Amino acid sequence: MGFENFGTVSFTTEARVADFITYLEQGKVMATRCPKCGVSYFPPKADCPSCLSGEVEWFEVKGKGKLATYTIVNYGPSGFENDAPYILALGEFEGGLQIMARLSKDIAPEDIKAGMSLVVVPLKRPEGRISYEFKKG
Amino acid sequence: MDRKVCIIAGGMSRWGVREASIIDMAQEGAQECYDDIPTLKKEDIDGLLFASSYCGRTSFQVNIAPVIAERIGLKPTSICARVDTLCAGGSSGIILATGMIKSGMADVVMVGGGEKLYTPQRWETYYSEMASIDHDWDGAQGIGLPPPFFSLTAQEHMKRYGTTKEQLSAVSVKNRRNGATNPKGHFQKEVSLEEVMAARPIAPPLGLYDCTPITDGCAAVILTHEDKAKELSDKPLVYVRGTAQASLHSMSMNWPGEHLADWVHLRTAAKRAFEQARVKPADIDVAQTHDCFTISEIIEMEDLGFCKKGEGGPFVESGQNDFGGKIPTNTDGGLLSCGHPFGATGIRQAREMLFQLQGRAIRQVEGAKMGLAHNLSGLNVEHTILIYGREP
Numbered sequence: 063m064g065f066e067n068f069g070t071v072s073f074t075t076e077a078r079v080a081d082f083i084t085y086l087e088q089g090k091v092m093a094t095r096c097p098k099c100g101v102s103y104f105p106p107k108a109d110c111p112s113c114l115s116g117e118v119e120w121f122e123v124k125g126k127g128k129l130a131t132y133t134i135v136n137y138g139p140s141g142f143e144n145d146a147p148y149i150l151a152l153g154e155f156e157g158g159l160q161i162m163a164r165l166s167k168d169i170a171p172e173d174i175k176a177g178m179s180l181v182v183v184p185l186k187r188p189e190g191r192i193s194y195e196f197k198k199g
Numbered sequence: 200m201d202r203k204v205c206i207i208a209g210g211m212s213r214w215g216v217r218e219a220s221i222i223d224m225a226q227e228g229a230q231e232c233y234d235d236i237p238t239l240k241k242e243d244i245d246g247l248l249f250a251s252s253y254c255g256r257t258s259f260q261v262n263i264a265p266v267i268a269e270r271i272g273l274k275p276t277s278i279c280a281r282v283d284t285l286c287a288g289g290s291s292g293i294i295l296a297t298g299m300i301k302s303g304m305a306d307v308v309m310v311g312g313g314e315k316l317y318t319p320q321r322w323e324t325y326y327s328e329m330a331s332i333d334h335d336w337d338g339a340q341g342i343g344l345p346p347p348f349f350s351l352t353a354q355e356h357m358k359r360y361g362t363t364k365e366q367l368s369a370v371s372v373k374n375r376r377n378g379a380t381n382p383k384g385h386f387q388k389e390v391s392l393e394e395v396m397a398a399r400p401i402a403p404p405l406g407l408y409d410c411t412p413i414t415d416g417c418a419a420v421i422l423t424h425e426d427k428a429k430e431l432s433d434k435p436l437v438y439v440r441g442t443a444q445a446s447l448h449s450m451s452m453n454w455p456g457e458h459l460a461d462w463v464h465l466r467t468a469a470k471r472a473f474e475q476a477r478v479k480p481a482d483i484d485v486a487q488t489h490d491c492f493t494i495s496e497i498i499e500m501e502d503l504g505f506c507k508k509g510e511g512g513p514f515v516e517s518g519q520n521d522f523g524g525k526i527p528t529n530t531d532g533g534l535l536s537c538g539h540p541f542g543a544t545g546i547r548q549a550r551e552m553l554f555q556l557q558g559r560a561i562r563q564v565e566g567a568k569m570g571l572a573h574n575l576s577g578l579n580v581e582h583t584i585l586i587y588g589r590e591p
Contacts, residue, residue: 065335068339069338069339069340069341070339070340070341071329071338071339071341072339073329073334073335073338073339074334074335077335104452105335105336105450105452130355130458130459131351131354131355131358132351133347133348133350133351133354133402133403134347134350134402134403135341135347135402136401136402137344137346137401137402138343138344139325139326139328139329139338139341139343139344140322140323140325140326140329141326142341142343145341148341150340150341150342150347150351152451152452152459160451160452160453160454162337162340162342162452163340164340164341176358193339
């Protein structure tokens with residue numbers, strides 16, 4: 063499976079990091095690392111932007127992250143009308159990985175604060191699409 | 200060849216929600232530009248750069264430069280091309296024209312820019328917005344429209360530096376006041392601090408008046424080398440002294456600074472532009488900075504070096520970025536009052552700079568001799584700076 067069912071609205075059907083979707087289906091949010099440069103990338107990159115080597119390794123974003131900042135989206139772009147309002151958050155994970163994702167709707171509004179512990183997990187959406195989101199860590 | 204480059208004329212169409220095509224508005228802007236320098240013959244204009252990001256989507260016209268050239272009576276021979284760096288397209292065009300004129304590749308270049316953003320179906324505009332960001336990853340999460348990302352930025356600034364909603368609002372009050380006398384802008388209506396504070400939330404803490412509207416419009420300027428500029432006009436010469444465009448990342452997840460309110464790419468661009476212009480922030484008399492959101496102008500005051508990091512809130516609240524303050528900013532109303540037809544914004548700023556440095560702006564900064572224009576692009580992924588001066 064490629065990117066055609068990724069996120070609420072997707073734009074790319076083919077991409078060399080399509081394994082990301084296969085891993086999501088298996089319950090894992092994955093990133094890539096360049097063994098030569100030692101740098102990790104999220105979103106995953108098929109070629110290392112630093113040395114352009116294609117010999118990158120997949121690894122799972124497992125640990126707990128920290129919520130850096132978040133915002134409520136009241137007016138979503140076209141295709142997201144039925145999703146709004148939703149909360150977009152920036153999470154910081156081990157190795158300097160930054161991930162932008164939505165906060166799970168099951169987190170109570172009063173629990174949401176900068177610095178809270180997060181995990182990133184796959185999200186199967188009711189209409190059959192697949193994405194990832196943050197849950198409480 | 201290493202020629203000195205001057206900006207010699209500027210024009211704008213009426214901006215707002217327009218019942219006109221991008222070509223109609225490009226004609227309006229070009230006509231005003233021709234009228235601004237009546238001694239220049241159209242035949243002498245050998246280049247046209249036109250900045251537009253959305254013309255391929257909302258006007259269904261790609262390779263728009265030849266279409267506009269024909270409609271405004273130009274027959275370019277050095278360059279005829281479209282430029283796209285989204286919100287900074289106009290400024291990018293001026294940088295490219297400057298390089299071509301400086302090197303002798305071109306002699307007289309019109310740099311235009313504009314967008315027709317309102318389409319009969321509003322969803323189309325909101326869908327197109329997602330082409331402005333990394334659509335595969337950020338778009339799929341629903342970032343799309345810019346307010347949420349700048350809300351994150353504003354919250355970060357408030358948390359770290361104690362910036363208040365009153366301070367954000369002060370930027371909007373000032374820019375709407377400046378724009379109230381600008382007949383070309385989207386709005387000619389002042390707003391009070393109370394109105395800004397009480398406006399409906401868009402992405403808290405940003406309310407309606409903290410955000411630039413979606414606007415249709417075009418603008419145009421003409422650049423040439425010093426000798427030609429002297430031959431054409433007795434008005435004071437306005438030189439392009441320094442330019443820079445810095446891009447250190449392309450999406451929300453690879454932010455180059457320590458936090459979202461730390462705009463290292465802006466400081467990188469500023470360092471280069473100031474060095475090239477051989478000036479310091481204290482030498483600048485007037486600025487047009489990219490106030491897409493109120494928080495943007497506050498951080499720009501800091502990272503351009505007009506005040507210390509973290510002091511942007513009190514700086515704007517005490518009117519240091521207003522007439523009579525340290526650095527009068529967005530003297531024609533900025534994006535908050537004029538609106539933001541992406542490719543046209545850098546051109547509007549250049550036109551205002553020309554008028555300010557020639558002493559003929561509607562709201563004139565007395566004796567202004569050095570000016571700075573700044574844009575950020577998209578999801579804050581690129582910073583562009585132009586420094587203009589009365590001396591080369």
